[in-house]
Amino acid sequence: MRLGRGVRSTGLSLCLAVLCALTVSCATTDKRAEEQNRLRRAQSHLDIGIGYLENGRSALALREFMSAAELDPRNARIQHALGEAYLMRGKPEESEIHLKRALELYPDLHDARLSLTGLYLIQERYEDAIVHCDLLLDDPTFPAPYSALANRGFAELKLGRRDQARRSLELARDYSPKYWPALLSLAILEEREGHRADAVALLHDVLDLAPGPRVESEVNYRLAEIYIALGKRERALGHLSVAVSREPEGPWAKKSQDYLKLLR
Numbered sequence: 387m388r389l390g391r392g393v394r395s396t397g398l399s400l401c402l403a404v405l406c407a408l409t410v411s412c413a414t415t416d417k418r419a420e421e422q423n424r425l426r427r428a429q430s431h432l433d434i435g436i437g438y439l440e441n442g443r444s445a446l447a448l449r450e451f452m453s454a455a456e457l458d459p460r461n462a463r464i465q466h467a468l469g470e471a472y473l474m475r476g477k478p479e480e481s482e483i484h485l486k487r488a489l490e491l492y493p494d495l496h497d498a499r500l501s502l503t504g505l506y507l508i509q510e511r512y513e514d515a516i517v518h519c520d521l522l523l524d525d526p527t528f529p530a531p532y533s534a535l536a537n538r539g540f541a542e543l544k545l546g547r548r549d550q551a552r553r554s555l556e557l558a559r560d561y562s563p564k565y566w567p568a569l570l571s572l573a574i575l576e577e578r579e580g581h582r583a584d585a586v587a588l589l590h591d592v593l594d595l596a597p598g599p600r601v602e603s604e605v606n607y608r609l610a611e612i613y614i615a616l617g618k619r620e621r622a623l624g625h626l627s628v629a630v631s632r633e634p635e636g637p638w639a640k641k642s643q644d645y646l647k648l649l650r
Contacts, residue, residue: 428458435467444474462492469501473508481505496528503537512541532561536568543575551575566597570605582612603629603638610645623649 435450448471454464469485472478482505488498499518506515519538522528539554552575558568573588589605589612596602606629613622626649629642 424457428454428461428464431457432461432464432467435471439467439471439474442474444471447471448475460491462488462495462498465491466495466498466501469498469505473501473505478505478509494525494527496522496525496530500530500533500537503534507537507540507544510544512545515541530562532558532565532568535561536565536571539568540571543571548575548579564595566592566595566601569595570601573605573608577608577612582616586612599633600636600638603632603636603642606632607638607642607645610642614649619649 431450431454435447435454438447438450448468451464451467451471454461455468458464465484465488469481469488472481472484482502485498485502485505488495489502499522503515503518506512506518516538519534519541522534523531528534535554535558539551539558542551542554555568555572555575558565559572569588569592573585573592576588577585586609589609592605593602606625610622610625610629613625623646626642626646630639633639
């Protein structure tokens with residue numbers, strides 16, 4: 387039996403429809419695969435960059451983060467990483483741009499907001515730092531309130547608000563007794579209020595936590611200052627020598643060397 391023209395036309399239409407559907411499906415699948423590959427490459431650049439940053443190789447980290455941002459420009463964590471890398475490179479303006487961009491993309495990215503408070507402390511923008519610390523502390527999902535309290539306490543200390551600073555720093559220590567930034571700021575506060583024995587004890591607590599060469603250099607310098615005030619010259623000389631040895635090219639080593647010249 388021969389098929390009629392109408393039947394043949396209907397069959398052809400069905401074939402074309404199936405072919406079109408298959409073509410669209412293949413194109414969609416290819417596009418999805420391409421998108422997934424792009425995001426995987428961005429994540430790979432981010433992971434490599436984080437490794438570089440953790441080892442102090444900020445230039446290499448920045449290059450990886452920039453590559454990641456080209457592939458995934460709306461990724462808040464990549465923007466945060468760029469902010470951290472620029473800050474390590476001594477470029478606070480660029481750092482602020484990327485940290486704010488991260489928060490625009492993801493307002494609940496706690497790490498980016500905390501980094502922004504740290505940036506403002508470096509820039510001596512203490513009121514701005516307090517604003518963002520309070521935003522973190524008002525968020526019940528923020529897992530590390532002690533860090534925001536320590537930053538707020540440091541800002542309050544710098545602004546001369548010693549009572550407020552003490553409350554913030556003591557509360558930070560209640561949350562995390564071994565969080566050295568809070569202990570260091572408390573030591574500075576105690577020294578300024580004339581409580582030298584308490585300051586010395588806190589500074590030694592910081593050293594026991596091995597916070598790293600730069601911090602240890604600063605702590606030894608501060609101990610030397612207190613021991614000079616207490617008339618303990620030899621102990622002061624010892625701490626100044628340690629301050630120099632812990633980070634010979636650091637800012638506290640330079641201050642310690644100048645102090646040593648005055649004492650010898």
